[in-house]
Amino acid sequence: MAQKGLLMCVCQGTCPSFQQMNIFDVGNAIRRENLVDYVAVHPQLCSTDGDKFLTTLLKGDMTDKLFIAACDPNMQVKMFRDALEAAGFDKNNIRGVDIRNMNTEQAVDAITKMVTAE
Numbered sequence: 001m002a003q004k005g006l007l008m009c010v011c012q013g014t015c016p017s018f019q020q021m022n023i024f025d026v027g028n029a030i031r032r033e034n035l036v037d038y039v040a041v042h043p044q045l046c047s048t049d050g051d052k053f054l055t056t057l058l059k060g061d062m063t064d065k066l067f068i069a070a071c072d073p074n075m076q077v078k079m080f081r082d083a084l085e086a087a088g089f090d091k092n093n094i095r096g097v098d099i100r101n102m103n104t105e106q107a108v109d110a111i112t113k114m115v116t117a118e
């Protein structure tokens with residue numbers, strides 16, 4: 001069955017842009033509302049192993065839409081292009097939102113808006 005997923009990335013947890021939120025509380029809030037079928041945090045999606053993770057996750061037809069909460073969505077599209085191509089995943093089925101410099105509540109709101117706009 002095709003599913004919707006939410007991936008969150010926080011620059012290894014060391015970037016100041018992500019220090020005002022509790023990323024686990026953010027993911028829990030989205031889970032509790034059943035807004036997506038799965039939620040995961042990756043420490044550095046734009047790294048080589050992040051690419052491998054994305055390709056592995058998106059191969060096959062388990063996920064039909066992937067929401068990514070991390071840095072600038074325009075940067076995300078460029079950084080994840082190779083991984084998506086390797087997985088055969090249509091980039092039009094990715095949605096991104098920038099949650100940098102937000103607190104927990106703001107990040108939950110931003111992600112909720114992105115997911116419910118679909």
Ligand code: SF4
Pocket residue numbers: 009010011012043044045046047070071072079
């Ligand atoms: S994908 Fe964005 S948020 Fe994640 S490690 Fe790379 S630059 Fe940071």
